[in-house]
Amino acid sequence: MTTSHGIHTIDTGFVRPQFDAAYLIVENGRGAFVDCGTNYAVPRMLTALDQAGLTPADVDWLILTHVHLDHAGGAGELIAQLPNAKLVVHPRGARHMIDPSKLWAGASAVYGEAVMVETYGHLRPIPAERVIEATDEYLVDLAGRPLLCLDTPGHAKHHNTIYDSRANVCFTGDVFGLSYREFDQDGRPFIVPTTSPVQFDQKELHASIDRLVALKPAAMYLTHYGRVEDIDRLAADLHAQIDAMVELAHSADKTSQRHDILKDLLADLYLGRANAHGWSRDKPALVDIIGMDIELNAQGLEVWLDNQKKAA
Template sequence: MPEYLQDLGDGVYAVDTGFQRDHFDAAYLIVEDGRAAFVDTGTNHAVPRLLGALAALGLSPAAVDWVIPTHVHLDHAGGAGLLMRSLPDARLLVHLRGARHLIDPTALYQGALAVYGAAEMERSYGQLVGVPAERVVQSSDGMTVQLAGRPLLLLDTPGHARHHHCVWDEKSRGWFTGDTFGLSYREFDTPPNGAWIMPTSTPVQFEPEALYASVERLLSYAPRQMFLTHYGRIGGSEAEVRRLAALLLRQARAMVEIAQAQRGSPERHAALTRELEALYLRELALHGCTLAPERQRELLAMDVELNAQGLGVWLDKQG
């Protein structure tokens, strides 16, 4: 089995897409009775790994029935169009608010291009490929699709993005959470306390009250594990998932308080990045993280910047 492919049991496999660094961005492959579904795809550059995962498991591209991006941010769905070109029988199942962006990804690309520039777009994402409209299925809240008789339930889970759904897999008693259940990097795991988690308020649709409600809705299914895009499986028991949820929500509320304190500040973004980094470092110290502070800051840097940007957008929308 390739090193980027991890068997998580219950027919669930994690594929490290290689985006940014190892163990940062995962796609998932669900296999049931010779049929398969991908949840999230990573970027175009991940497509060879996704197809390689199928080959490693003895599956042909024609075995894939569903490609299910949790939302249309490019680290989750940037490779969807290119991947679909290699999957003759697959349908793309996407939130109804995101479908048009994967059919015609021009707006997605231009928005990212304005932020990152042409060189970084090519390095990280490549040229986005649209999905033919006739191959796209729009999800609705409470919708269930079948994978060889294995039900996959879709719930509308705004808070991180309005075009976000999560996928409930009864067989594994796990949620494929995209970014709704935050970020948990394996580098921050500690022997006494296990996984650590943090929220993501990436621009431009962070809505804290909606996020709190979405997390509580996920918990109502008594999940045993959560499959995060960033990164991997966490949990192992209902109690552990609830511990992580409490940590996630506590930090999300603290982030909102930090943002509100900077309302109207001329140095708002600098203050937000400074205060967010301090929050996460304090939480990691409580968690027992023994990584050098410089390494902690390095691992947090991208998310501190994006979370600060997203909180700024949220503040601006509040008026």
């Protein structure tokens, strides 16, 4: 757990080490969590509090970037441990935190009930009176430290980025992509967009990235994974890859094995860029690290393709 400007990075333990992060911001003896991982991360969140010298009663806020379960699955269990905290969430996500049954049913239909319980644990509802809907530019006050919620769609329609002006950093959830430390070269991060289903939107994602870059932050804190700097280069890489991924999706759409071909094309795209970045390993090694993301990116692009056809 690293600390800068009172910001603590918490490895939630989801999937593998340094895959899924949550954050604790400490100001004047008060705390705010940004994202929380799954139910199984709750002990890690409470340990992080203890290590920061806080108790559960010292936490005022749990702020969600969005309600995908690797970010928000443990929100109900965590809030139950934080007697004074309110949940801050995008208006489109609030109802799923108050009544997570539809969220659970939708994911269970894809993955199966047993896998859902094993992966995330049962989702616990959050009392409506403890939920705050954060519209665009909603300001969270953490003991005098402003945390600004910015509506940043493109990855999901229920996505907020949290801008911390005190530290001049953004907590970006998934809208500023994925950057795993295994790909770092001489401290330089490598980044990949995330288009996981079901609400990827090319134009909105470009616009959200530009909105964050315009703030001129010193760093981005990604859920997957950790703090990254060199923002202008990473943003340019994201923009280029988003358009390249859309082109690959269109090309795969003309084939009979769309999903498998698209996955292979995406892996080749990321491998070429990783190798150009200085990462010298091969395609199987890349798939071993980001195979899950390639699968989800392919699925999200396919949903987007099909939606484009319906709208035409």
